[in-house]
Amino acid sequence: MRTAVLVEPTEFELEDRPRPSPGPDDVLVAVRDVGICGSDVHYYEHGRIGDYVVEDPLVLGHESAGEVVEVGENVTDHEPGDRVALEPGVPCRRCAHCKRGDYHLCESVRFMATPPHDGAFTEYVSWPADFAYTLPESVSTAEGALCEPLSVGIHACRRGSVGTGDTVLITGAGPIGLMVLEAARAAGATDVILTDVVEEKLEFAEKRGADLTVDVTETDLDAAVAEYTDGVGADVVVEASGAEPSIKSTIDVVRRGGTVVLVGLASEAEVPIDVLELIDNEVDVHGSFRYKNTYDAAVDLLADGEVDVEGIIDFESELEDINDAFRRAMEPTVVKGMISLNS
Numbered sequence: 377m378r379t380a381v382l383v384e385p386t387e388f389e390l391e392d393r394p395r396p397s398p399g400p401d402d403v404l405v406a407v408r409d410v411g412i413c414g415s416d417v418h419y420y421e422h423g424r425i426g427d428y429v430v431e432d433p434l435v436l437g438h439e440s441a442g443e444v445v446e447v448g449e450n451v452t453d454h455e456p457g458d459r460v461a462l463e464p465g466v467p468c469r470r471c472a473h474c475k476r477g478d479y480h481l482c483e484s485v486r487f488m489a490t491p492p493h494d495g496a497f498t499e500y501v502s503w504p505a506d507f508a509y510t511l512p513e514s515v516s517t518a519e520g521a522l523c524e525p526l527s528v529g530i531h532a533c534r535r536g537s538v539g540t541g542d543t544v545l546i547t548g549a550g551p552i553g554l555m556v557l558e559a560a561r562a563a564g565a566t567d568v569i570l571t572d573v574v575e576e577k578l579e580f581a582e583k584r585g586a587d588l589t590v591d592v593t594e595t596d597l598d599a600a601v602a603e604y605t606d607g608v609g610a611d612v613v614v615e616a617s618g619a620e621p622s623i624k625s626t627i628d629v630v631r632r633g634g635t636v637v638l639v640g641l642a643s644e645a646e647v648p649i650d651v652l653e654l655i656d657n658e659v660d661v662h663g664s665f666r667y668k669n670t671y672d673a674a675v676d677l678l679a680d681g682e683v684d685v686e687g688i689i690d691f692e693s694e695l696e697d698i699n700d701a702f703r704r705a706m707e708p709t710v711v712k713g714m715i716s717l718n719s
């Protein structure tokens with residue numbers, strides 16, 4: 377099977393690898409669509425993200441969906457022909473975190489495209505059947521693949537308890553910020569503000585329904601939020617840029633008693649925060665790591681037309697053109713590139 381392998385930073389090679397056989401509890405999936413995530417681009421450019429280092433050739437891609445072509449002997453809830461979205465992190469199912477239901481925090485999780493685990497830029501993937509979610513007719517496999525970043529958005533909104541009538545401020549209008557926008561709307565937020573430093577990203581966010589966009593290179597965010605909220609501040613702030621100034625700004629723009637959800641990964645682990653302000657204003661600060669139990673919700677939201685994920689796709693490329701696709705994905709105005717296979 378054709379497989380794109382990152383052999384060194386900025387170099388994919390196409391290899392012919394043996395097609396896997398599904399284990400007894402697995403489905404074999406012919407991959408149809410795979411999104412290019414910011415983390416894929418980071419591994420492509422730098423060969424590492426923090427402590428995760430690409431030491432051996434690695435298959436990237438963790439936003440994937442495709443068609444079941446074979447099922448393992450114990451699998452009863454899938455059959456060949458089903459179209460499925462693959463949840464990319466499979467936990468050990470036995471540790472304390474898994475047992476308390478926080479399977480996304482499992483320290484032995486096998487997460488696609490995170491060294492040393494291969495991902496989905498390949499023709500076939502064998503994957504545990506219970507981490508493959510059937511897509512209804514109305515949901516495309518491209519949408520199925522984008523259940524992954526949508527899941528990050530859903531989980532962030534759940535962490536922030538976003539509710540009906542809330543004003544939500546999202547810092548960073550990349551794919552994650554835009555998926556938080558979709559999830560926040562679905563959760564009932566009536567006012568959504570997005571920030572960025574790239575004008576085109578903000579124009580796009582506005583087209584996708586942001587009520588207010590703020591270019592933080594030109595406009596004072598505190599003043600803009602104060603004006604929009606009559607001096608109260610945002611109910612929930614979701615940080616989705618990873619930029620240090622943006623992380624710091626979250627506690628200035630959240631309302632007293634509001635919630636800050638940190639999603640963006642800062643390049644430096646330590647970001648100075650005014651703790652007295654947090655205490656005085658009773659701000660809840662939550663980390664948000666990937667997601668748990670979001671795929672069913674993501675598929676339902678797509679099937680009901682409550683969210684749009686396909687609209688963030690800028691371009692689709694074939695597996696053979698993956699090097700070009702990654703170079704294109706690195707352009708600052710591009711939101712989402714997709715790789716299509718087996719079509």
Ligand SMILES: NC(=O)C1=CN([C@@H]2O[C@H](COP(=O)(O)OP(=O)(O)OC[C@H]3O[C@@H](n4cnc5c(N)ncnc54)[C@H](O)[C@@H]3O)[C@@H](O)[C@H]2O)C=CC1
Binds near residue numbers: 571574639641666
């Ligand atoms: N916690 C988690 O589970 C996950 C975290 N992430 C992280 O979330 C962040 C967002 O992911 P993507 O949307 O894929 O990244 P991205 O890099 O495509 O988007 C980030 C956006 O933030 C903007 N930005 C940069 N500086 C800014 C500033 N000072 N204020 C406002 N906006 C600013 C950029 O122009 C860009 O549009 C990244 O740090 C990524 O690593 C991504 C997936 C899961």
Ligand SMILES: CC(=O)[C@H](N)C(=O)O
Binds near residue numbers: 413414415641
């Ligand atoms: C941090 C990322 O972008 C990636 N999606 C991951 O969950 O590891």
